[in-house]
Amino acid sequence: MNSVLGMPTQSIFLQDTLKTLMRAVEVGGFDKIVYDYLSRPMRVIAVSIPVRVNGSITIFEGYRVQHNNALGPFKGGIRFHPEVTLGDDIALATLMTLKNSLAGIPYGGGKGAVRVNPKTLKAKELEELARGYVRALYSALGPDVDIPAPDVGTNPQIMAWMVDEYSKIAGKNIPAVFTAKPIELWGNPVREYATGYGVIVAAETFMKELFGSGLSGARVSIHGFGNTGQWAAYWASKMGAKVVAVADTSGTVYDPNGIDVNKAMEVKNKTGKVIDYPGGQKLKPDDALYVNADVLVPAAIENTINASNVSRVKAKLIVEGANGPTTPEAEEYLTQHGVTIVPDILANAGGVIMSYLEWVENLQWMTWSEDETRDRLGKIMENNSRKVMNKYSELKVKNATVRDAALVLAIERVEKAMKLRGWI
Numbered sequence: 001m002n003s004v005l006g007m008p009t010q011s012i013f014l015q016d017t018l019k020t021l022m023r024a025v026e027v028g029g030f031d032k033i034v035y036d037y038l039s040r041p042m043r044v045i046a047v048s049i050p051v052r053v054n055g056s057i058t059i060f061e062g063y064r065v066q067h068n069n070a071l072g073p074f075k076g077g078i079r080f081h082p083e084v085t086l087g088d089d090i091a092l093a094t095l096m097t098l099k100n101s102l103a104g105i106p107y108g109g110g111k112g113a114v115r116v117n118p119k120t121l122k123a124k125e126l127e128e129l130a131r132g133y134v135r136a137l138y139s140a141l142g143p144d145v146d147i148p149a150p151d152v153g154t155n156p157q158i159m160a161w162m163v164d165e166y167s168k169i170a171g172k173n174i175p176a177v178f179t180a181k182p183i184e185l186w187g188n189p190v191r192e193y194a195t196g197y198g199v200i201v202a203a204e205t206f207m208k209e210l211f212g213s214g215l216s217g218a219r220v221s222i223h224g225f226g227n228t229g230q231w232a233a234y235w236a237s238k239m240g241a242k243v244v245a246v247a248d249t250s251g252t253v254y255d256p257n258g259i260d261v262n263k264a265m266e267v268k269n270k271t272g273k274v275i276d277y278p279g280g281q282k283l284k285p286d287d288a289l290y291v292n293a294d295v296l297v298p299a300a301i302e303n304t305i306n307a308s309n310v311s312r313v314k315a316k317l318i319v320e321g322a323n324g325p326t327t328p329e330a331e332e333y334l335t336q337h338g339v340t341i342v343p344d345i346l347a348n349a350g351g352v353i354m355s356y357l358e359w360v361e362n363l364q365w366m367t368w369s370e371d372e373t374r375d376r377l378g379k380i381m382e383n384n385s386r387k388v389m390n391k392y393s394e395l396k397v398k399n400a401t402v403r404d405a406a407l408v409l410a411i412e413r414v415e416k417a418m419k420l421r422g423w424i
C-alpha cells in the first residue's frame with residue numbers, strides 16, 4: 001500500500017504486516033471485508049509541532065494513527081524516533097488492534113509517532129515537544145477515545161508531562177488518558193516489570209501444556225538484557241528455572257549451573273554491560289541464541305533469529321519477548337523441526353495488559369496493591385496463553401503455527417465486534 005487517505009506510506013514494515021494479516025485472514029477463513037477493514041486505519045492525523053530548540057523554532061512532524069475502535073478506545077504507544085514514517089506508524093497501529101484484541105481487553109488499536117531523535121533535545125525542549133503533541137491532538141485523545149502510552153524513545157516522565165498538559169486544557173485532572181505514568185502520578189509499580197513477567201507466565205503455561213511440567217528446573221536463555229530481558233530473567237529465576245545465559249550488545253554470559261540474576265541485573269545497571277558479571281563463560285552477543293537451553297527468550301530487537309542462524313538454535317520452546325525477533329523463513333524451519341514459538345503478539349502483551357489495569361484503577365480513582373495487580377496480570381496472561389493453545393490444536397491448516405492461532409483469535413474478536421455493530 002503506497003498511500004493511505006492520500007498520504008504516502010511506503011514502508012516495508014507495513015507491507016510485511018499486511019502480508020501477515022492476509023495470511024491470518026486466509027488461515028482463519030475470514031471474509032474479504034475483514035481484510036479490507038483491518039488493512040487500513042480508520043483515521044490518520046498528521047500534525048506540525050513547533051518547539052524552540054537552541055533558541056530557534058524547529059517544526060516537528062507528528063502522527064496519531066487510529067486504526068480500529070470496534071472493541072473500544074484506540075490504544076497504543078507514542079514513538080519518538082528520527083526515522084519513523086507514517087507507513088511504519090500505520091503498521092504499528094494495525095498490530096496494536098490485533099494485540100489488544102488477543103489480550104481480551106476492551107481496546108482498539110492506535111499508535112503515535114514524532115520524527116525526532118529525543119537524545120538531541122534538552123529536557124525542557126523534550127517537555128515542550130511532549131506538551132505540543134498533546135495540544136495538537138487534544139480533541140482526538142481521551143480516556144474513552146484514544147489512550148496513548150510510551151513506546152521507543154518515550155517514557156513515564158513524558159507521559160507525566162502529557163497527562164498534565166491534557167488535564168490543564170480540560171480544566172480538571174484526567175489520569176486515565178495516558179498509561180504507564182510514574183508511580184507517584186497515578187501509575188502502578190507492576191508496570192516496570194509487566195512485559196518480562198508476562199513473557200514468563202506465557203513460558204510457564206506453554207511448558208506445562210507441551211511438556212507437562214512448568215519452568216521449575218528448566219534451562220532458560222535470555223537474549224537482550226534491557227527492560228523485557230532483565231525482568232524475564234528475574235521472574236524465570238523466581239519461578240524456579242535455571243537461567244543459563246543472558247546477553248546484551250556487550251556479549252553473552254553463559255553458566256550451565258545457573259546465573260545469579262539479581263547480580264547480573266545489579267552489574268548491568270551499574271556498568272551498562274552484562275559481560276561485567278563476575279563468573280560464567282563470556283561469549284559473543286548472539287551466542288545466547290545457540291546455547292543448550294530448554295527455553296529461549298529473544299528480548300533484544302527484530303530479526304535476530306533468521307535464515308542464516310536458525311539451524312544453530314537448540315531450544316524446543318521460543319518465547320518472543322521482543323517484537324518480530326523470528327523471521328518467517330526461520331519460523332518455517334523451526335516449525336518443521338518441532339520447535340514451538342510463542343509469538344510476540346501473545347508473549348509480550350504484559351505491558352499493554354498492565355496499561356489496561358492502570359486505566360481501570362484511574363477511572364475509579366483507586367489503586368490495587370502490587371501483589372493484587374500482578375496476580376490479575378498473571379491470570380490474564382495464563383488464560384490468553386491457554387486460549388491460543390486450544391485454538392492451535394483446532395487449526396486444521398497444514399504447517400499452522402501458534403502465531404497463526406493467535407492471529408486468528410485476534411481477528412475473530414474484532415470481526416465479531418464489527419458484525420454486532422453492523423459494520424460488516
Ligand SMILES: NC(=O)c1ccc[n+]([C@@H]2O[C@H](COP(=O)([O-])OP(=O)(O)OC[C@H]3O[C@@H](n4cnc5c(N)ncnc54)[C@H](O)[C@@H]3O)[C@@H](O)[C@H]2O)c1
Pocket residue numbers: 195223224225226227228229247248249250285286299300301302321322323324348349351
Ligand atoms: N519494554 C516493554 O514494555 C516492551 C513491550 C512489548 C515489546 N517490547 C519489545 O521487546 C524488545 C526489547 O525492548 P526493551 O524495552 O527491553 O528494550 P531495551 O532497550 O530496554 O533493551 C534491549 C536490550 O537488547 C540488547 N541488544 C540489542 N541488540 C542486541 C544484539 N544484537 N545482541 C544482544 N543483545 C542485544 C541491548 O543491549 C539491551 O540490553 C523490543 O523488540 C520491544 O519492542 C518491549
